[in-house]
Amino acid sequence: MNLVKSCTDMAMMMRIDCVSHITNTALLPCLYNGTVLRRRSLSLRNSFFRERKLQLRCVSASSDSLQFDFSPPPIDHDLLDTVSVAGGKVSEDGIVESFDNDDEALDAFDNGVVVVDLSHFGRIRVSGDDRAHFLHNQTTANFESLNEGQGCDTVFVTPTARTIDIAHAWIMKNAILLTVSPTTCQSIIEMLNKYIFFADKVEIKDITKQTCLFALAGPKSNQIMSKLNLGDLIGQPYGKHQHYSFDGMPITVGVGSLISDEGFTMLMSPGGAVSVWKTLLAEGAIPMGSVAWEKLRITQGRPAPERELSKEYNVLEAGLWNSISLNKGCYKGQETIARLMTYDGIKQRLCGLNLSAPAEPGSPIIVDGKKVGKLTSYTRGRDGSGHFGLGYIKKQAASIGNTVTIGEDISGIVSEVPYLARQHPPSANSSS
Incomplete structure (x- = not known):
């Protein structure tokens, strides 16, 4: 595949590609960066996909950035149908919950590569x-x-x-795209709209249903x-x-998988999601x-709304x-934040916990008979063995490697988690 460095070259290559298969092609218009492109119907494209690799062509930074504000084109099968046919379990609200391979997928995150449909994120x-x-x-x-x-990542705070919530932001030519947690999207939009004054040239738009989002993660x-x-x-x-x-369908690829600085995130229209998904699986994801x-x-230690992110805890x-x-x-x-930094006001911190047994989020964390924190998240380990949690603990009460008690009799060892280990307190003189 050759990377095309201008929209004109890209459009020309797309036209040539379409003409070479025009006898067996159903054509649909697609507006992309001001250029009318044409694409094959999904069923024909999927058939042709089996004969060639994914063709991604680069759009130069000087061209208009993707808007992602067009209506999804008609397609033969959407992504959730494809996932269901392949054995995936999809919830009533359209979340891909499982492929009955959780341990295999977790192992692939450590040793291979996984692809996750995060289209339910806002x-x-x-x-x-x-803006x-x-x-x-x-x-x-x-x-x-x-x-x-x-x-960058940024945090919405009171x-x-x-x-x-934590938001992942992409700075595009004509807009800034924010990816937020599924449960906070609407409330964040409402909050932002309240702070737009009459003279502000700012527009907020929810494009969750008009786009799909995949994360590619693993070494x-x-x-x-x-x-x-x-x-x-x-x-x-x-x-x-x-x-x-x-x-002919727009796709944006970014560095980072939301849960890690490594890996990649892919944003696309629903019309291109099935082919991209199948291609990633065909390449071994x-x-x-x-x-x-x-x-x-x-286990990675990324805080989530209504768990580690709430009005109980500040951003530091x-x-x-x-x-x-x-x-x-x-x-x-x-x-x-300035007062907390100036007067060393950070009294507790978020930590990982290796647990001896299952524990209920909300359970107190105890040291020497005194409550020093609270468990916020819990999960079983792979193959149902091992137990792990996240929780806030008072700074002076326990450090990495110390043993604490959760609830009445569950022991836990305070541990470091990768996501938080990558966080580095900036100096007051930095330009961050």
């Missing part, structure tokens, strides 16, 4: 001339220091710096990226993303459902240092 498009300044003031990250094609993710001629993203900073075209993803979230206690700017000026929660 996706918010923030547009308008004031960067607006998000700069509403969240913890320094948006005004970022350029097109870059990305005015007292209590946590709401062999780079191998698949190379096979798909996406090697230019390997080794790039977290959040770096690039626009591509797959059979193991499918993972939401049940295994939740196990992975807990959650340890989300990589998402916080200490010197960008005034923003929501900034005064509280």
Whole structure:
């Protein structure tokens, strides 16, 4: 596959590709970066897909960024139908829960590569001339220091710096895309709209149902990226993303898998999701459902809303240092964060816990007969053996390697978790 460095070249190649198969092709218009492209119907494309590899063509940074605000084109089978036919279990609200391979998928995350459908996560498009300044003031990250094609994690907090959710942001030419947790999307949109004043040039739009989102994770993710001629993203900073075209359908690929700085995230329209999914599986990715993803979230230590992220805990206690700017000026929660830093006001911290038995989230964590924290998440280990949790513990009560008690008689060893271990407190003099 050759990467095309301009929209004109890309459009020409797409036309040639279509003409060469026009006798057996059903054509549908697709608006992509102001150029009318044509694509084959999904059924014919899937048949042709078996004869060739995924063709991804790069869109130059100088062209208009993807809008993802068009209506999904008609398709023969959507992704959930494809997953169900292949044996996947899909919930009534459209979440791919399991492929009956949770242990295999978790092992692939450690030793191979997995692909996860995260389309149930919320996706918010923030547009308008004031979008960067607006998000700069509403969240913890320094948006005004970022350029097109870059990305970051940021945290939505209350005015007292209590946590709401972690958002992964992509800075596009005409918009900023935020990926948030499934349970917070609507409330975050409502909150943001309340802070848009009359003169602000900001528009908030929920594009969750108009897009699909996959995460590719594991040490062999780079191998698949190379096979798909996406090697230019390997080794790039977290959040770096690039626009591509797959059979005339827009797709954006970014560095990072939400749960880890490694791996990749893929955003596309529903019309292209089935072919992308099948291609990733054909290249060796193991499918993972939401049940295994939740196990992975807990063992990796990524905080989640209504668990580790709530009005009970502030953003510094959650340890989300990589998402916080200490010197960008005034923003929501900034005064509280500044006081906590100045007066060493961080009294507790989020930790991992290796447990001796199953434990109920909400159970107290006890040291020397005194309550020193609370268990927030729990999961069983692989093959049903082993038990692991996340919880907040007072800083002076226990450290990594210490033993605590959960509830009445469950022992736990405080442990480090990968997601939090990658967080580094910035210095007050840094430009973060």
